[in-house]
Amino acid sequence: MVKARTDFPPVRACLFDMDGLLLDSEDKYTLCHNILLQTHNAGPMTWxxxxxxxxxxANEAILRVLSFFNLSHVNPDSYTTDLHRIQEREFPKAQPLPGVEALLQTLSTSENGGRKIHIALATSSHEGHFKLKTQHLEDMFGVFTKERRILGDDKRIPKGRGKPSPDIYLVALKAINDTLDEGEEEIKPEECLVFEDGVPGVIAGRRAGMRVVWVPHQGLANLYAGREAEVLAGRGEGDEILDEHQLGQVDDGWGEQLVSLVGFPYERYGIVAGK
Structure with a gap:
């Protein structure tokens, strides 16, 4: 049995996924797919x-959808074009999830041992979709400076290395370290806290050597009931992971599951809120 680690250094950087974690856009994705799937006499999408x-x-996700619903006769490019048309209508309706605005504002004025907490965004959404989902929420997303917004089409992410690969979170950490104030020590992976709602994202965070807070949609939580410890260890989709040395161990203390971001336990991560 693995002994949970308890001697973590205080968190100095918080790295955030977006869809389903900061915004209700995962529900929008489901809605858009279901509208389109219905035209192919398929669906609805389940967890x-x-x-x-x-x-x-996105391209990998669409191939998985077409395969799952036995729509091999549907051209992926055509499906993508039709889906984007629906998303352009629905994405601008995205709204913050409970506790998100308060958490981001608090972190932007918090500290750890006299040093400020750094934050970055690490989302698989490409720039076009990012703008659709966030242009009406500029005040909230203003806490993420441009250089610390890592989007899915960022050229620093190698092709084919989206989540669950760790690259996006390692790029986000490098973006923070490259823009630290003079005199600040470089932040290490174990000083980072990744916020995720999806299992591939939790795996990505763990493989990056970072601590993870998992805040799944209730539908996803139900699907993984009884397997939460495996997810938090970064082992939620073991068949796909080849680099065993990058995975965690069940109950190793590096991950935590929360129901929502309301009332986030700052002190558990060495963060002095609002100082």
Missing amino acids: DIKSQLQGRP
């Missing part, structure tokens, strides 16, 4: 397939 799509590059 069996939905859980496989979260955080993944």
